[in-house]
Amino acid sequence: NAGVTQTPKFRVLKTGQSMTLLCAQDMNHEYMYWYRQDPGMGLRLIHYSVGEGTTAKGEVPDGYNVSRLKKQNFLLGLESAAPSQTSVYFCAVMGLAGGDNEQFFGPGTRLTVL
Amino acid sequence: GNSVTQMEGPVTLSEEAFLTINCTYTATGYPSLFWYVQYPGEGLQLLLKATKADDKGSNKGFEATYRKETTSFHLEKGSVQVSDSAVYFCALSVTPNTGNQFYFGTGTSLTVIP
Numbered sequence: 001n002a003g004v005t006q007t008p009k010f011r012v013l014k015t016g017q018s019m020t021l022l023c024a025q026d027m028n029h030e031y032m033y034w035y036r037q038d039p040g041m042g043l044r045l046i047h048y049s050v051g052e053g054t055t056a057k058g059e060v061p062d063g064y065n066v067s068r069l070k071k072q073n074f075l076l077g078l079e080s081a082a083p084s085q086t087s088v089y090f091c092a093v094m095g096l097a098g099g100d101n102e103q104f105f106g107p108g109t110r111l112t113v114l
Numbered sequence: 115g116n117s118v119t120q121m122e123g124p125v126t127l128s129e130e131a132f133l134t135i136n137c138t139y140t141a142t143g144y145p146s147l148f149w150y151v152q153y154p155g156e157g158l159q160l161l162l163k164a165t166k167a168d169d170k171g172s173n174k175g176f177e178a179t180y181r182k183e184t185t186s187f188h189l190e191k192g193s194v195q196v197s198d199s200a201v202y203f204c205a206l207s208v209t210p211n212t213g214n215q216f217y218f219g220t221g222t223s224l225t226v227i228p
Contacts, residue, residue, distance in 0.1 A: 107157045
């Protein structure tokens with residue numbers, strides 16, 4: 001039972017390159033989230049999904065796209081990476097019932113854009 | 115809107131000292147409140163939660179009481195250990211809430227020295 005996994009763990013990109021981060025879960029949860037964590041800023045929500053085939057924008061969506069083609073996977077894409085996207089990215093999942101349920105987090109992806 | 119404000123860090127304490135990390139919130143609707151902990155190199159883990167006013171969440175010697183009158187959810191521990199060194203995040207989730215979004219504070223880094 002792996003819970004929430006993220007691929008890759010580390011990545012270095014050059015400005016303008018593209019990449020996709022993968023979040024996978026075996027918890028069968030409906031909600032999935034992508035956050036970025038920056039010093040002094042805490043966690044900021046990029047995009048989220050309330051179910052397979054649905055996505056919605058969070059607080060800081062610009063420069064990112066997402067897809068949820070399968071319930072267990074949530075992909076975060078950077079089409080043209082910028083240095084401002086250097087950050088640690090966390091995926092989280094949560095079950096359907098109620099607003100006070102726990103969010104379960106993956107281990108994070110550290111991305112550096114040069 | 116919904117937001118969380120927590121005390122600035124970093125906080126450095128000697129082993130067995132008393133810990134308080136302040137957290138206050140603003141919320142529309144009916145918030146549930148959470149403390150998450152992040153150990154070095156890992157994702158966030160739920161430490162404790164409270165879902166209604168006057169509830170006390172507790173876990174691993176940590177406690178926090180949901181105070182509606184002061185809109186606060188301060189984290190306390192009577193005697194910290196070196197193993198408590200981590201970053202602590204206060205968070206809230208509001209009902210009703212599209213996508214069950216969580217709102218996180220900026221985090222407070224705690225270092226406990228022997």
